[in-house]
Amino acid sequence: MLSSRRAVVRLTRRTASEGIALVPRISTHRPAQPSRRHGYSTTCTTEHRRPINPAAIVDAVTAASPKDIRYDNVFLRDACSCNLCVNPSSKQKSFSTAQLPADVHPKMTSLLDNGDVMIKWTASGYPDHVSTYTPQQLQRLGDPLARYNARWNFAKPQLLWNAEALEGNLVSRSYDKYLSDDDAFKDVVMGLYSVGIAFVTDAPAAERDTDGQIVVEKLAKKIGYIKETFYGTSWDVIALPDAKNIAYTSVNLPLHMDLLYYESPPGIQLLHCVSNTADGGESVYADSFRAAKIIHDRDPAAFKALCTFPITFHYDNDGHHYMHSRPVIELDPFYRQYHPSMPEYKIRCVNYSPPFQAPFDHHVTQSEIEPSTLTEHGEFREFLRAYKMFEEILYTRAEQFEDKFMPGVIALFMNRRVLHSRREFKLGSSDTAQEYGRWLKGTYLDIDSFYSKLRVLSGL
Known part of the structure; x- marks a missing residue:
């Protein structure tokens, strides 16, 4: 005892x-x-x-x-x-x-x-x-507040944004400054944490730098180790015939997050625009954490449904079969609000990727739940109501930030906070334009290496 x-x-x-x-x-x-x-x-x-x-x-x-x-x-x-x-x-x-x-x-x-x-x-x-x-x-x-501040209060606080709030808070630094200037590098990392997205400009409009390194990989390694997936350490986003992924087409790509069918999806995604002569193809971003907060404040029952009802994501194509189930909103299960200055709850991540959504695996048949709940007020229907509300917020134009990739620009964004999409585009008629008219080079980082770098830069 x-x-x-x-x-x-x-x-x-x-x-x-x-x-x-x-x-x-x-x-x-x-x-x-x-x-x-x-x-x-x-x-x-x-x-x-x-x-x-x-x-x-x-x-x-x-x-x-x-x-x-x-x-x-x-x-x-x-x-x-x-x-x-x-x-x-x-x-x-x-x-x-x-x-x-x-x-x-x-x-x-x-x-x-x-x-x-x-x-x-x-x-x-x-x-x-x-x-x-x-x-x-x-x-x-x-002191729980002291522990929270030591873990989460970095030099730049987290900001939930729509298009108006993002203005003036979006960090952008040049490629050379990012690689050689400690303050510029810290600005990008802190900005990435604060709003979930940051940009590096004036990078080479080529796959590789003059030292032979792949540009997007070189940029990512400044933060941490690259997360290799079945796409490799880095990958090309170009329009291809008979594409095995919707990202490799020219059709409209809806808001989504990458690789949610992995048990541990990547935390940070980087996309480098090597070339872009396409008509259209604007990139669109939205802050899922802000959408979650709006629902929490407006409709607690809907927020709870998004935190508890599981969606199954999968990729079953081209010799690969990945599958994982998770709710739309994942909260830190150990977090408690011990002090009024602490947030009421702590979102770990959001999971939203309709193109890679499998049929629901849980709580949808009469054998799994009580027949009386199979009504418009049942668990599945409550989730549907909340899911529609979530999408309506995300697709409100004022909640989105739109930007067209230009050669030499690199976007860094938190894959499980900031949703990304791409509008439909058209390429020229020549073979070269069909293959390289819009060419992005991408890579991933685990969220752990990002937070490690963030804490080191914050002196924690």
């Missing part, structure tokens, strides 16, 4: 010539009335008479309103980052949380001269262990 003694951190404020400082003090309190719930001891401190949350944290601390922060002993011991617990070279943890004794508790606590807090942990049958925590570590561990 867990020890009845809990580590309690108090952050108090003191005025100094340098300004306001946060000063931690560690103390331990014995419970007034210990009890058992779900295998944890729920306690009430003699000082505050407030129940301790067994999940880890009860009172979140803020600089403006200092409070006690009460930590589960195992949680705080598990967060130790000393050289015995975290390898100083690999930066990886040296033990499993399950190895920690359940009755670990503070044997001694002290405030060091530099403001750090030292705790000597003890437990029956285990050697004592000394941990040291900085005030910043303790605040991040104990």
Whole structure:
């Protein structure tokens, strides 16, 4: 069982010539009335008479309103980052949380001269262990808002946009600056996170740069490693006879996201315009996160349907057969709004790709659900109502950003946030024009490499 003694951190404020400082003090309190719930001891401190949350944290601390922060002993011991617990070279943890004794508790606590807090942990049958925590570590561990800000608040906040809101917020930098200027590169990455799309201009109007590298791959590798798919490390988007993909035709390509039939679809897509003499073929983009928010605010029941009802996507052609089911909107299942300044919910991604949609696999037949729900108010019909609402928003002209690709321009966009499409186009009559009149070169990145670069650039 867990020890009845809990580590309690108090952050108090003191005025100094340098300004306001946060000063931690560690103390331990014995419970007034210990009890058992779900295998944890729920306690009430003699000082505050407030129940301790067994999940880890009860009172979140803020600089403006200092409070006690009460930590589960195992949680705080598990967060130790000393050289015995975290390898100083690999930066990886040296033990499993399950190895920690359940009755670990503070044997001694002290405030060091530099403001750090030292705790000597003890437990029956285990050697004592000394941990040291900085005030910043303790605040991040104990404050959900601080944890959220450290994970998601980058230099440029996320902006949900329509065509009007995007104006003035769309980042575009030259190819040479992107590759050689750290500030320009950071601007593109931050802009890509903020609105989900950014542009690089003045790139070579050719497949390869003068150094022999494929231009779009060279640009992508500046962010992270390329995600290879069955299309290869990079691929050509040109109109072909008997095309195996609608993207390789000249007909209107509706709004969609790529490779949703993969278990892990690409997070970032890059498209480089090598040549374009076509009549028409404008690119259209829309912010699916904004559409999701509109529905959330307007019709919570429809939002819930889009978050729960699964669509099956597939690609069954040319010797390949991929298939995966997922809802239109995927929320972070572990996210909670602990502070008013945090968003009410956190969208991980959106999944929308009608050209690659398979027949529905779930919750549509009488054998799967109660016959009484097979009405206009049933689960499937509720999803259809919500899906129509979602599409109506996306296809409202004011919600779309339209741009015609010009040679030497590269578009970077978040594949599971920003929807992309292409209007119908016509090519010239010559064979060369038919094959190369509109030629885009594309590649993908995993979202993980993008967020890794984003955190590094943000100093997190």
